[in-house]
Amino acid sequence: MRKIEHIGIAVRNLEEAIPTYEKMLNTSCYKIEEVESEGVKTAFFKIGESKIELLEASKSDSPIAKYIEKRGAGMHHIAYDVEDIHSEIERLEKEGFQLIQSSPKNGADNKLIAFLHPKSTAGTLVELCQERTD
Numbered sequence: 137m138r139k140i141e142h143i144g145i146a147v148r149n150l151e152e153a154i155p156t157y158e159k160m161l162n163t164s165c166y167k168i169e170e171v172e173s174e175g176v177k178t179a180f181f182k183i184g185e186s187k188i189e190l191l192e193a194s195k196s197d198s199p200i201a202k203y204i205e206k207r208g209a210g211m212h213h214i215a216y217d218v219e220d221i222h223s224e225i226e227r228l229e230k231e232g233f234q235l236i237q238s239s240p241k242n243g244a245d246n247k248l249i250a251f252l253h254p255k256s257t258a259g260t261l262v263e264l265c266q267e268r269t270d
Contacts, residue, residue: 137224141217141247141265142180142187146200147209150179150192157181157190169244176200178244189215189244213251215263221248224264228252240266 147153154165158181167180175198179190191212193201203212218224221240229235234256243249243265252262 137216137218137264139217140186141215141263142189142245143211144189144191144213144215144263145210146204146207146212147190147192148204150177150190153190153192154179157188161188167245170194171242171244173241174198174200174243176244180245187245213261213263215249215265218264218266221250221264221266225250228264233257240264242268 150168154168157179158164161181161183163181163183165179165181168178169180170177172194175193175195177192177194181188181190191200193204195201200212225235225238225240229238234253236251236253238250240248240250243263246268247265248268250264252264254261
């Protein structure tokens, strides 16, 4: 793992949350994107080498909708940039970490992504991210 890629924050409403984060971070949202396969709409902010990703549910049965219903809005996950997501998944499985999916999928912001289950990471949902090259 090379660096913190982003911190994901679940919000109830992007339209309301974006201006709040723009004021707080003193920077503009640089990208809004919907990831239909995950049932989520995202907004990104660049902070130094890292990013903040706001996540709003676009489907009532999406993981973000379920998260907000159960825990409320707030920090959802931490994402780490990796050089080779396939080898990192293999390494982490061998180390005993529980993956939510065993192969990467397309995510927001031109990334391949995979998640580690919080049960195996001391309570935090962890996302692995690799820049897509296709």
